[in-house]
Amino acid sequence: METKNNELQTVAEAIGPIEFTGLRLTAPPQYAAGVPAVKIALEHAMREMGLAKSIATLSKLNQKEGIDCPGCAWPDPDHRSNLGEFCENGVKAIAEEATNKRVTPTFFEKYSVKEMSQWSDFKIGKSGRVTHPMILREGDTHYTPIAWEEAFEIIGQHLQLLDNPNQAIFYTSGRSSNEAAFLYGLFARKLGTNNMPDCSNMCHESSGAGLFQTLGIGKGSVTLEDFQYADVVMVMGQNPGTNHPRMLNALEKCRQKGGKVVSVNPLKEAALVRFKNPQEVKGVVGNGAAISDFYLQIKINQDVALLKYIMKRLIEIEQEEGNVIDWDFIRENTNGTENLFKDLSQYTKAELIEKTGLKVGEVEPIVTLLAQKKKVIICWAMGLTQHKNGVDNIRECVNLLLLKGSIGVQGGGTCPVRGHSNVQGDRTVGITHHVSPKLNAAFERTFHFKPPTLEGLDVVHCIKAMYEGKAKVFMALGGNFLSAASDTNYTAKALQNCDLTVSVSTKLNRTHLVTGKTALILPTLGRTEKDASDGKSRFVTVENSMGRVHRSVGRIAPASEHLMSEPEIVSRIAKSYFKEDFSIPWNRLGTDYDFTRSKISEVFDGFKDYTERSKKSGFDLPNHTRRGDFSKLPGGVAKFSINQLPDHDLKEGEFLMMTIRSHDQYNTTIYGLDDRYRGIFNERRVVLINPKDIEDLRLKANEIVDLKSDYNGVERKAENFIIVPYEIPQGNLASYFPEANVLIPNDQFATISNTPISKSVRVSIVKK
Numbered sequence: 001m002e003t004k005n006n007e008l009q010t011v012a013e014a015i016g017p018i019e020f021t022g023l024r025l026t027a028p029p030q031y032a033a034g035v036p037a038v039k040i041a042l043e044h045a046m047r048e049m050g051l052a053k054s055i056a057t058l059s060k061l062n063q064k065e066g067i068d069c070p071g072c073a074w075p076d077p078d079h080r081s082n083l084g085e086f087c088e089n090g091v092k093a094i095a096e097e098a099t100n101k102r103v104t105p106t107f108f109e110k111y112s113v114k115e116m117s118q119w120s121d122f123k124i125g126k127s128g129r130v131t132h133p134m135i136l137r138e139g140d141t142h143y144t145p146i147a148w149e150e151a152f153e154i155i156g157q158h159l160q161l162l163d164n165p166n167q168a169i170f171y172t173s174g175r176s177s178n179e180a181a182f183l184y185g186l187f188a189r190k191l192g193t194n195n196m197p198d199c200s201n202m203c204h205e206s207s208g209a210g211l212f213q214t215l216g217i218g219k220g221s222v223t224l225e226d227f228q229y230a231d232v233v234m235v236m237g238q239n240p241g242t243n244h245p246r247m248l249n250a251l252e253k254c255r256q257k258g259g260k261v262v263s264v265n266p267l268k269e270a271a272l273v274r275f276k277n278p279q280e281v282k283g284v285v286g287n288g289a290a291i292s293d294f295y296l297q298i299k300i301n302q303d304v305a306l307l308k309y310i311m312k313r314l315i316e317i318e319q320e321e322g323n324v325i326d327w328d329f330i331r332e333n334t335n336g337t338e339n340l341f342k343d344l345s346q347y348t349k350a351e352l353i354e355k356t357g358l359k360v361g362e363v364e365p366i367v368t369l370l371a372q373k374k375k376v377i378i379c380w381a382m383g384l385t386q387h388k389n390g391v392d393n394i395r396e397c398v399n400l401l402l403l404k405g406s407i408g409v410q411g412g413g414t415c416p417v418r419g420h421s422n423v424q425g426d427r428t429v430g431i432t433h434h435v436s437p438k439l440n441a442a443f444e445r446t447f448h449f450k451p452p453t454l455e456g457l458d459v460v461h462c463i464k465a466m467y468e469g470k471a472k473v474f475m476a477l478g479g480n481f482l483s484a485a486s487d488t489n490y491t492a493k494a495l496q497n498c499d500l501t502v503s504v505s506t507k508l509n510r511t512h513l514v515t516g517k518t519a520l521i522l523p524t525l526g527r528t529e530k531d532a533s534d535g536k537s538r539f540v541t542v543e544n545s546m547g548r549v550h551r552s553v554g555r556i557a558p559a560s561e562h563l564m565s566e567p568e569i570v571s572r573i574a575k576s577y578f579k580e581d582f583s584i585p586w587n588r589l590g591t592d593y594d595f596t597r598s599k600i601s602e603v604f605d606g607f608k609d610y611t612e613r614s615k616k617s618g619f620d621l622p623n624h625t626r627r628g629d630f631s632k633l634p635g636g637v638a639k640f641s642i643n644q645l646p647d648h649d650l651k652e653g654e655f656l657m658m659t660i661r662s663h664d665q666y667n668t669t670i671y672g673l674d675d676r677y678r679g680i681f682n683e684r685r686v687v688l689i690n691p692k693d694i695e696d697l698r699l700k701a702n703e704i705v706d707l708k709s710d711y712n713g714v715e716r717k718a719e720n721f722i723i724v725p726y727e728i729p730q731g732n733l734a735s736y737f738p739e740a741n742v743l744i745p746n747d748q749f750a751t752i753s754n755t756p757i758s759k760s761v762r763v764s765i766v767k768k
């Protein structure tokens with residue numbers, strides 16, 4: 001079949017404008033943070049919030065009595081800086097939420113849905129906070145206000161009308177509190193479905209799967225303190241300067257104590273090279289500190305090849321000199337070494353190194369370091385998880401750590417660096433599409449009903465179900481599902497197939513503009529805002545990337561008097577559906593968070609005295625791997641695994657493309673148009689490419705091209721990208737998410753974890 005006829009049709013509303021905003025390029029800066037970061041952060045804060053609100057929010061950000069930063073999930077140190085325990089992008093996140101701008105009923109009266117859909121994501125987001133519950137009734141062109149009670153009734157009625165509960169989908173983004181997520185999961189289960197896709201399906205699902213299989217828990221093993229004791233920290237597939245800036249403090253401290261930092265990344269990310277800590281005087285006046293001792297600019301998705309090379313070399317050195325591999329640890333705590341050794345012997349060093357695109361001379365110093373040192377931490381994020389072999393990537397990291405006996409020891413272990421500030425907590429308290437008999441039993445014991453036993457749908461499979469008309473009601477607790485998911489046109493059609501789409505949101509986004517027949521926006525409180533019931537103030541709790549649960553207390557007046565808290569919204573929907581069934585006290589659960597927490601602690605282990613212990617610095621959830629205890633696994637030992645080298649099946653002229661975040665965005669929320677640390681300003685429709693590839697393709701810098709992907713004969717096109725010469729390995733490209741999401745087919749995802757292949761998309765460049 002001609003691929004031309006097989007092109008996935010464009011849904012203009014889903015794509016937004018494809019015009020340019022005026023690219024400017026500079027050389028990437030020599031360091032990250034420092035004074036410019038402080039200045040830019042404060043400019044954002046003042047522009048969005050004004051002085052009084054800036055002081056009210058920022059002075060309480062990440063303090064023990066304060067607001068948990070909605071920016072990322074990096075943990076807070078025990079000693080909090082007086083200069084402020086936050087970073088540039090944390091300030092931007094706060095400013096974005098606590099903005100003074102408002103999206104009111106008058107705003108919706110003025111702009112039709114169609115008109116707003118033609119705005120850029122930047123403009124949509126900058127419109128401000130949604131102030132009233134709004135409805136888009138079937139056939140209407142504009143959203144109109146609706147009373148809360150009527151909104152809940154409409155949702156209840158739609159759910160009643162379904163043939164079966166599996167026609168409903170309950171998506172969660174990672175900003176929700178433990179309390180809201182728990183009630184949401186309880187509601188879905190009581191309704192009778194496990195269709196609980198969540199943003200981790202697109203994010204760290206591969207980490208959870210890989211770690212669970214090999215170590216028995218889907219979470220990381222290290223604490224913040226471990227960074228001070230580590231001999232080596234490897235940062236693989238992660239850009240902390242933009243996405244987890246406070247992690248740079250930990251890396252700096254590690255180096256001050258004599259540890260070495262190794263970065264593995266196709267791009268030379270400025271913050272991984274040099275960092276000026278704005279929380280310290282020397283960061284303001286000095287040259288800053290080097291962060292990486294070694295930098296491996298690896299080709300996209302060749303991390304398994306690199307790890308295999310390193311392990312092969314470690315085994316060789318062990319054979320020659322000994323004292324490299326921790327045999328005692330391996331004997332006592334693992335199985336599968338023989339198979340691993342056999343697997344490694346199949347490959348030659350030359351073929352492995354060639355795949356990475358690195359030189360032996362670049363990798364050998366790291367081999368030597370790892371041979372000599374014992375305590376190793378591996379940190380990673382999306383650069384490892386969002387590939388077809390995302391789970392293999394994680395398991396191969398575990399293999400290296402197990403060889404070194406570096407799990408369950410002070411200064412060593414696994415560190416998947418989570419994204420959304422409470423994505424880990426949401427999962428802990430029951431947001432999962434998987435069925436666990438143990439969890440079902442705990443829900444049954446606590447709430448006296450039988451939770452469903454059929455596996456639910458994750459993100460990619462619920463999109464397919466909606467596309468095929470098998471799911472009819474879509475609800476989202478936060479997030480921007482349309483723009484976050486891959487295959488934008490396909491996902492748009494999937495949402496449009498629904499009878500009802502519901503978004504519990506703080507701000508306007510594209511998912512509100514490409515909807516089911518009827519659509520609701522339910523405006524909710526953000527982290528920064530005071531949450532009270534009957535005049536009594538309440539607080540919510542969250543879990544950070546390292547498994548510590550603590551409270552978050554809102555500090556400023558809500559954006560509108562009509563906002564409702566997330567737990568309350570969820571419980572009111574449940575009430576409207578279950579009507580006369582009073583077996584679960586929804587009212588009390590939605591209003592009395594202490595009571596909700598007492599129920600969480602009945603269902604889940606580790607939450608004893610939850611409310612009290614969440615105050616001050618919070619408490620750590622049980623993590624047996626952290627203690628070197630693998631008894632949760634069959635046989636009671638950790639597992640070495642066998643992982644294949646990826647096959648990208650690139651055809652002539654095809655590149656491997658990663659979709660990455662710019663410095664001025666939070667996922668689909670666009671704070672600004674600059675990517676300062678990469679020297680790219682005022683433009684997002686760019687494609688980063690090696691100058692030699694530009695030459696080979698007879699392209700020119702600044703030329704405008706289209707990007708095309710072709711999977712299984714279906715052509716997907718992203719129009720209008722500017723060629724930007726960049727120091728990136730040959731054969732690789734980079735462009736921004738979500739603009740490039742149209743190119744990623746919904747059926748291309750990681751084995752086991754089903755995470756879309758956002759970091760290794762096969763594309764070609766089409767000249768205009």
Ligand SMILES: Nc1nc2c(c(=O)[nH]1)N[C@H]1C(S)=C(S)[C@@H](COP(=O)(O)OP(=O)(O)OC[C@H]3O[C@@H](n4cnc5c(=O)[nH]c(N)nc54)[C@H](O)[C@@H]3O)O[C@H]1N2
Binds near residue numbers: 266381659759
């Ligand atoms: N300011 C800000 N903070 C955020 C977010 C945000 O958008 N903005 N998002 C939050 C969320 S939800 C998440 S999940 C995290 C995301 O945090 P990151 O994972 O750091 O974010 P990405 O931009 O996706 O960056 C991936 C990095 O991996 C590299 N990479 C890509 N492919 C490969 C590969 O094959 N191998 C290796 N070794 N490296 C590779 C890229 O060059 C890039 O540096 O950040 C969280 N924090």
Ligand SMILES: Nc1nc2c(c(=O)[nH]1)N[C@H]1C(S)=C(S)[C@@H](COP(=O)(O)OP(=O)(O)OC[C@H]3O[C@@H](n4cnc5c(=O)[nH]c(N)nc54)[C@H](O)[C@@H]3O)O[C@H]1N2
Binds near residue numbers: 477485660669
């Ligand atoms: N191509 C490509 N696609 C990707 C990625 C990639 O690297 N490349 N990354 C993936 C990753 S890692 C993730 S985590 C997903 C992110 O997927 P999502 O979590 O769905 O997306 P966000 O952009 O974080 O959601 C932003 C919206 O959340 C709402 N919001 C903000 N704060 C709150 C709150 O406190 N409560 C409520 N109810 N709503 C709130 C606002 O309305 C805002 O518009 O995207 C994924 N998609």
Ligand SMILES: [Mo]
Binds near residue numbers: 199203420
């Ligand atoms: Mo994420």
